[in-house]
Amino acid sequence: MHWVIASLVSAFFLGCYELSTKHAVRENAVLPVLFFANVCSSTVWLTLMALGRMQPETLPAIMHVESMTWAQHGLLLIKSTIVAASWICSYFAVKHLPVSIASPIRATGPVWTFVGALFVLGERLSLLEIAGVATTLVSFVGLSVAGRKEGIHFHKDKWIGWLVAGTLLGALSGLYDKFLLGRQGFGAATVQAWFSIYLALLFLPLAIGWKLRWWPRNVFHWRWSIVLVSFALLIADFVYFNALRDPEARVAIVSSLRRGSTLVAFAGGIWIYKETNGRAKLPAVIGVLAGIVLTVMG
DSSP states (O other), X not given: OOHHHHHHHHHHHHHHHHXXXXXXXXXXXXXXXXXXXXXXXXXXXXXXHHHHHHOGGGSOGGGOOOOOOHHHHHHHHHHHHHHHHHHHHHHHHHHHSOHHHHHXXXXXXXXXXXXXXXXXXXXXXXXXXXXXXXXXXXXXXXXXXHHHTTTOOTTTOHHHHHHHHHHHHHHHHHHHHHIIIIISOOOHHHHHHHHHHHHHHHHHHHHHHHXXXXXXXXXXXXXXXXXXXXXHHHHHHHHHHHHHTSXXXXXXXXXXXXXXXXXXXXXXXXXXXXXXXXXXXXHHHHHHHHHHHHHHHO
């Protein structure tokens, strides 16, 4: 599959992931959703790992999970911990916010990853990058204005704060991915497999705490969208990682195309969940995407 097509496929499934997440957590307990979704993902990878050990010739090379040292396992456990914190914040926020607002905010992650890289690596902004960051921030303000029509005040709503925290933690995970896949030389399948397994283990005590009522909590309802959350993200990430492995792939274009998931989630929020003020939000959504494109292309 050509890397451009792969990027668009990844964007589509990432949008489906966000729509499935909204369905799974709406009026539902969040922690069991997180646990069971990651149990599904880890089960898929454990099955593939077992098949790879017993009949390695049956799996393509890109799905091979490499053996690792304890130190390497520790590095992937760190990634899983960052992502677990990000998802807890994001899933609780998505439960209480319209997906047509939550998705554009989550899409700004690459911009904050880029800004973080500036501070870590001491790089300087080009004019395009400055324009991209500014466009994203202005669009963020525009989205907040549209949100007021639904009673969502960005500077007061705690769930916006949770979503921003989850997005920033996701940006930190993006920086860490560059470290793992670049400097440490991990394979995409290895990262995705063990990251999924460790996430399920990290969410296990939280699921037990929910079950034993260690804190006030909501009722959990099993929904098949939980399985869709798992499989949509597995496909989106796997296709994305392997698009980046193409020698001709341009990381900036791949990242920009993948953010097209926002349009999928935005359209789904309006069409499936009957969310309002679509016309008021659309310019801000397009502005967010334009800001991301300018930033990564700069």
